[in-house]
């Protein structure tokens with residue numbers, strides 16, 4: 001049995017000192033430190049730093065040169081191992097709009113890695129299938145030639161490995177697809193890369209959409225007489241919203257508003273691509289040329305092409321630009337996304353009975369240690 005002492009523990013509603021977390025692969029107890037006999041445990045000294053839940057990234061394409069759409073199991077493991085350094089303990093490898101056979105190959109690669117019993121890094125929860133069922137008018141950096149008519153059967157056939165998928169609710173066949181997947185109940189339906197009107201977005205929500213793919217980016221904006229997908233996603237409390245909090249995709253002046261509107265339905269994501277953790281230069285995303293300069297990744301025509309954000313940086317940015325408490329800011333990158341995809345009973349917070357996915361970080365949210373299933377990695 002292990003225990004962490006001398007930390008400031010970030011619980012769901014408060015930050016407590018003078019307490020210890022006792023765990024094996026799951027959290028066994030959170031007790032006053034004076035009740036701990038150090039001889040009985042393998043002790044980890046947090047040295048006054050924050051002890052927070054492991055982060056959960058439900059929308060990340062790649063890292064360290066690898067991309068989930070490559071269909072390469074070794075690449076998936078490379079990403080999984082790399083993002084541990086950013087405090088991520090669970091993730092959803094996220095595929096792009098690529099050819100259908102490439103997509104199926106990518107699904108198989110993730111299936112293979114997920115089935116392996118040995119350690120490969122952050123835990124794979126399942127795939128986020130972003131596209132191909134999107135609107136060409138809001139394709140962003142997705143390849144137009146591979147966009148397909150929404151097909152609920154395709155999602156259901158792969159529901160063993162899919163956790164969520166993106167659909168533009170205004171496209172022909174989209175509502176039927178949404179209803180089918182929602183009724184099946186295994187894969188979360190997200191709206192995104194969409195040109196839907198407010199009414200079309202609301203119809204999508206009524207049909208089973210309960211998540212919004214990177215709010216504001218690649219969707220109809222909020223206008224006062226035409227509230228668009230942003231208006232629908234912000235207004236409906238059933239809808240959880242992803243936010244790329246890299247200070248570039250969305251003006252940080254809006255973080256406060258989104259946090260207030262969405263509360264525990266705010267999900268910080270990275271949307272990180274293979275250029276993440278790498279030097280500035282030339283990369284690819286879904287087969288398209290991307291140029292990384294600092295925190296910006298752009299296609300040649302200037303279209304934003306994903307990010308190089310790290311999830312711990314997103315927490316830091318949100319803390320800086322909102323009045324969220326430490327508990328709330330960490331929850332936005334752990335418990336909220338875990339709950340959105342139906343994993344909230346097992347991961348996402350420091351509670352007895354959950355997996356011991358724990359990070360130790362300083363006040364600037366620099367990650368010092370990452371613990372997955374009770375193992376320091």
Ligand SMILES: [Zn+2]
Pocket residue numbers: 059061094130271306
């Ligand atoms: Zn993405």
